[in-house]
Structures are given as structure tokens and as C-alpha cells.
Amino acid sequence: EIVLTQSPGTLSLSPGERASLSCRASQSASGSDLAWYQQKPGQAPRLLIYGASNRATGIPDRFTGSGSGTDFTLTISRLEPEDFAVYYCQQYGSSPLTFGQGTRVEIK
């Protein structure tokens, strides 16, 4: 099983700042078979990034995914008020499919 470790657990930032979220895999996630999701309280997760670096439909270009193999990063260039949420990475290159434990981005 591929274990995904996200860091930091919580990121405290102000609107307009840059956020950098890390997701590390215990073994290679079939190259780039990694997705990122955003989840707000009381809502289902929303797909942001797939294939490590491809934005899903309707996702603003301030969200950028990068990385391959075992190290992946989600960058939010300038935080908007609606970006404060929990972010999860997920690998889908091998079974069982797994999620990271999440990074909470909170308002400082």
C-alpha cells in the first residue's frame, strides 16, 4: 500500500499570500497518478488537480500542481478567502487507492 504523507498539517496564512502544500508517497505513485482535492466544511471534496499537474475543469489558474514519482506539491499563488479549506492528495496508480491525511489552510 502506498502511504501518502501531507505536510504541514496546518498552514496559517493571510489572504494574498502564497501557499505550498506537500504530499510525499512511500513509493512511486506510477509516475504522475496523483490528484488533489479541496474540501470545505459540510461539503463533498472537489477535484482540483489530476495527473499531478493538470487543472480540473473550472479550477482557477492560481492553483498549480507539480512533482512526480514520490514528491508532489500543490501551490496556491495568492490565497483568496474561498481557498481556506482542507486539501487532500490521492494516488490512483496502484491498489489500494489511498489519500493523504490532509492539510488545513487556515486564516492567520
Added chain:
Amino acid sequence: EVQLVESGGGLVQPGRSLRLSCAASGFTFDDYAMHWVRQPPGKGLEWVAGISWDSSSIGSADSLKGRFTISRDNAKTSLYLQINSLRDEDTALYYCAKAYYGSGSYYSLFDYWGQGTLVTVSS
């Protein structure tokens, strides 16, 4: 518009069984794999199980094998999850999710999610 509507959750005693359902609409159901993902209250996401478009490829989380069974009925555009011998730690919101990629195995990311059905296991 893609819609996934889960049902079947509720309060259930430990050791009992439950069958969750997900009614899908707005897309060609039998073109896509489907999944169940759960989220305990206040905690993170856990993939439960996935099933390919034609039910030929099925997978589940290692820790859940044997008690959880995923199935689908393409004629009814519905997804199911049978949970047996329920435990306290199965308490969670159970989401139905659509695979992003069509055809092939169940390995996928998820592009659409339902709002979930809450399962509470307690005596």
C-alpha cells in the same frame, strides 16, 4: 448535470449489516468505474472500494476486505455497498464517487461526489 444521491445510512447496532445505495444520473453510468469513499466525523478521507464499469475489476481497502462488498446495477444506474458485521469504527459519512476516466479498471481519481450518507454504529 451529474448527480449522485446516496441513501441507506442510519443508526445501526454493532454486528448488524447495512446496504448503502447510490443513484446516479446525468452521465452514461456504464461507461465509468464507481467508488465508495468514507470520512469519519472530523477526520480525513478513506477509500473504501471501487468497481469497474462492467464489474470485472473490483478492489477495496486492505483493512476492509471481507466485510465490505461493492456492486452495481447498470440497468438501474445504481451503485451499492454491503457492509457486514458493523463496528464502531465504521461510523462515517459514506460518499459515492464517479471515476474520472472511462473504461478500464477501477483505478482512478474522482471527479464527481455525492453529498454522502451517514452511518452511525452504536448500541
